[in-house]
Amino acid sequence: MTTLTDPPKESFRLSMLLYDSRYRSMTIQIIVLMGFMLGAAWLINNARINLAEAGKPITFGFLWEPSGYDINQRLIDYSSRSTHARAAVVGILNTLLVAVMGCLTATIIGVLIGVLRLSKNWMVSRLAAVYVEGLRNVPVLLWIVLTMAIMAEFMPQPREFRGENPSARMYLFDSVAITNRGVYIPEPKFTNGLGDIPVAMSLRPDQCESYLEGGELADSCGLFQISLDLWLIIAVLLAGIFVAKLNTMRANRIQAATGERPNTLWVNLAVIVLPTLAVLWYLGFYLERPVLKGFNFRGGIHMRNSLIALWLALSLYTGAFIAEIVRAGILAIPKGQSEAAAALGLRQGKIMRLVILPQAWRVIFPPLISQFLNLTKNSSLAIAVGYMDVTGTLGGITLNQTGREMETVLLLMLVYLIISLTVSAVMNAYNKRNALKER
Amino acid sequence: MSMQETAYVRTEMLPEREPPSLNTGPIGWIRANLFPNWFSSLLTLASLFIIYKLLAAFIPWAFGGVWNASSLKECREILQGVDAACWAVIHERFWQLMYGFYPDNLYWRPNLALVMLIVALVPVLFEGAPRKLLAVTIATPFIGPWLLWGGTIWTPVAAALGFVVGYIVYKLIAGALSDLAGLVLGPLAAVLWWILLAGRFSDLMAGILPLGLQPVESRKFGGFMLAVTLGITGIAASFPLGIILALGRQSHLVIVKTLSVGFIEFIRGVPLITLLFVAQVMLAYFLPRGTQFDIILRVMIMITLFSAAYMAEVIRGGLAALPKGQYEAADALGLNYWQAQRLIIMPQALKIAIPGIVSTFIGLFKDTTLVSIIGLADPLGWVKLIQADAAWNGIVWELYGFVAFVFFIVCFSMSRYSMYLERKLETGHK
Known part of the structure; x- marks a missing residue:
């Protein structure tokens, strides 16, 4: 029996830091880390000295001072007496608003154009290709300012809607007005709504006194207020979808047991739609139309030119990229898949729904999300047309009024970073769950 | 039973026939690609309509435009209500x-820089190009900015010398000590040259031999x-x-x-x-x-x-x-x-x-x-x-x-x- 002996112990020499692969990676990393820390320390020290000399050491106190400027397009209550922090929140909500709207329309445009580009019809596929190449080879900023200019220069003025024979007219049964001041659309309202409830009342207790005594709810009460009507509708809708899902699962079980699938479409539709309609009826839902009064339209929702320009341009531009993603996703599925499905006896629609799309979806999903993120980041170009997103409020007027470049720009970056990282974290989780299970 | 006895078997090949005229040539292509069924035909017609609308709006507008005028007002006067471009x-x-x-008397400088850039890109982009052009490729990063911003020639020379210094230090150290040390110290030497010495060098040389272009500010x-x-x-x-x-x-x-x-x-x-x-x-x-x-x-x-x-x-x-x-x-x-x-x-x-x-x-x-x-x-x-x-x-x-x-x-x-x-x-x- 042989015994293993330890190899002779080598004494450590300095040159081993460079030549011994066990230590070399350590050496490199320590050098890199030291270089990085030195560089960072140098930059931060410079900033500290410069800021101290300019008399503005980093503080975020300015966020709680009154902002002194107005924001015309907003989702929550805000006035020029509100704080800079609230202005930033209004901006963040505006960013999210245009991002969500843009993602929805861009997806619709993208899927449509992508499918058209795959069409066997030569002219249609060429036209779709022209759309894609034309849109994506020109800067998005140009599309945004061009759309803005078209809205402002070529759309009719509100006064042109007036009179016996107006030169401009409203669309969709007199409910939508497109003017050079923006687009007016009907606003959903409730005759016997449940009202709002304030959140975090303790923040401004003095503003909430009348509400707590059972009276009027002041706009400034609480950090923000949520509409009970909206939540009720959403809750009912979600419950309906949940029940529909249960029904589908039941159908799946029956199909697995007997081979016969009960028709679920009508039951599911009824379960989702009917309760929602009932709630809407109970709340007294109606649409308030914009009406021309004096020099301008009153009532309804006023979407400013800047919002419309940003939304349209971002959707059209991102739509071109999404079209390419959709096309590539569908083309990525080997022809054998649809042939095999056909051999199993599936019909054309089912081949698409059960075989092609689930596989194409896996290819499409990650780049699609990254396009959504691009759209969200591109929405910061709002500042070029004066839409008050978070770049316009926090990184625009707040920066100029307070002169706190360092704090505002860092906060601004943080906001976008949080949005991006959250979305990509959710996406990664989803991807992991839906990844192909390979053996 | 042999073949010849069955009466209905042909003994010779039929001559090849033309394919149906509706399935070949331009007509066949149009039928297959533009009007294969009613839905596709509808799409084709819709596309044709869109293209017609776009061109009918664009062509008269673009080609009927005015090229010589000094203001939009003048353009409109010339056009007399016709909707056309004011080029x-x-x-x-x-x-x-x-x-x-x-400065408009210096337009040749950005132009020359662009030409140089294109020449510099040729050996990178196309394989068949003469290799000697690579000299231009190496010179362009230094000459190009100099052409654009102007100033003394010694600034780009000093910048280029930084690379030379770095390379020499790398070679020396790599030969004497080790490759890794060379990779660290070579760039370090170049950076030190740029930060500490390059400015003095170019000032010195500009004092001795003042060669340069008229400086143009960034704004x-x-x-x-x-x-x-x-x-x-x-x-x-x-x-x-x-x-x-x-x-x-x-x-x-x-x-x-x-x-x-x-x-x-x-x-x-x-x-x-x-x-x-x-x-x-x-x-x-x-x-x-x-x-x-x-x-x-x-x-x-x-x-x-x-x-x-x-x-x-x-x-x-x-x-x-x-x-x-x-x-x-x-x-x-x-x-x-x-x-x-x-x-x-x-x-x-x-x-x-x-x-x-x-x-x-x-x-x-x-x-x-x-x-x-x-x-x-x-x-x-x-x-x-x-x-x-x-x-x-x-x-x-x-x-x-x-x-x-x-x-x-x-x-x-x-x-x-x-x-x-x-x-x-x-x-x-x-």
Whole structure:
């Protein structure tokens, strides 16, 4: 029996830091880390000295001072007496608003154009290709300012809607007005709504006194207020979808047991739609139309030119990229898949729904999300047309009024970073769950 | 029973018949591609209608336009109510859209720089070009900026000498000590040269032999010249930086990897405009007091960092797509890390990544328009300036159309070139 002996112990020499692969990676990393820390320390020290000399050491106190400027397009209550922090929140909500709207329309445009580009019809596929190449080879900023200019220069003025024979007219049964001041659309309202409830009342207790005594709810009460009507509708809708899902699962079980699938479409539709309609009826839902009064339209929702320009341009531009993603996703599925499905006896629609799309979806999903993120980041170009997103409020007027470049720009970056990282974290989780299970 | 006895078997071939005339030629093609069924026919008709509408609006407007006028009002008087383009604005402001406020007697300098750049790109882009042109490729990064900004010739010479110094130090140290030490100390020596000695050297030499061009300030740069300058520098600088970041992200060294990932994800998580804000208002705070730093240079740095992060992700995709066997084979041959990267890994990974790299370049070139938001006069900035002029107030389509057209030409040719490159480098195995 042989015994293993330890190899002779080598004494450590300095040159081993460079030549011994066990230590070399350590050496490199320590050098890199030291270089990085030195560089960072140098930059931060410079900033500290410069800021101290300019008399503005980093503080975020300015966020709680009154902002002194107005924001015309907003989702929550805000006035020029509100704080800079609230202005930033209004901006963040505006960013999210245009991002969500843009993602929805861009997806619709993208899927449509992508499918058209795959069409066997030569002219249609060429036209779709022209759309894609034309849109994506020109800067998005140009599309945004061009759309803005078209809205402002070529759309009719509100006064042109007036009179016996107006030169401009409203669309969709007199409910939508497109003017050079923006687009007016009907606003959903409730005759016997449940009202709002304030959140975090303790923040401004003095503003909430009348509400707590059972009276009027002041706009400034609480950090923000949520509409009970909206939540009720959403809750009912979600419950309906949940029940529909249960029904589908039941159908799946029956199909697995007997081979016969009960028709679920009508039951599911009824379960989702009917309760929602009932709630809407109970709340007294109606649409308030914009009406021309004096020099301008009153009532309804006023979407400013800047919002419309940003939304349209971002959707059209991102739509071109999404079209390419959709096309590539569908083309990525080997022809054998649809042939095999056909051999199993599936019909054309089912081949698409059960075989092609689930596989194409896996290819499409990650780049699609990254396009959504691009759209969200591109929405910061709002500042070029004066839409008050978070770049316009926090990184625009707040920066100029307070002169706190360092704090505002860092906060601004943080906001976008949080949005991006959250979305990509959710996406990664989803991807992991839906990844192909390979053996 | 033999064949001959069956009466109904032909003994000779029939002559070939023409295919049905409806299925061949142009008619057949139209039937198959435009009108195969009622739905497709409907789509074709709808497309034809759209194309007709667009052309019917565009052609009379564009070709009936006015080329000589000094204001929009004059244009409208000439047109007398006809709806047509007022190209006069392009005619009158063409040089500003192209060069901004660059002195017009010096236009030859950016032109020459552009020609030099094109000549420099030829040996890089096309394989058949003479190798001697590579000398131009090496000289352009130094001569080009000198042509644009002017000043003494000794500044670019001093900058180029930095590389020479770095290389000599690397060679000496690599010979005497080790490769790794050379890789650390060589660049260090170059950086020290640039920071400490280059300025004095160029001042000294300029005192001895004053050769130079008339200096042009950055704020006079504008129009497409500015966009191209920003785009080219961004592309040239972000590519190597992107490779380094991608390698860093793929590295086994934890600290290097963490730093790379942090940098890439941070940059990709924020919009470019916030980085331009940093260039505009914050960068000065991070540098020693009194450092005068040109706004265009600051913007260039930020654009480069921005697209380097995207480039890194594209190249990482190429690296990840490479089969593991390639890395192992390189190891088995006894190549060290850098040799393996240079000879085996990078050529293949970059080939895979070409479409992504080119679309990053295109994105970068398009993103240079964002500088108009922070007040630089790029083409879109100039459109704003011209629109603000009382003579051209209210003009929209002509200006945006022209700028969009130029961007389209440049970006579209880049994407076509990438397709050509993909086909050229296709070796049949993936």
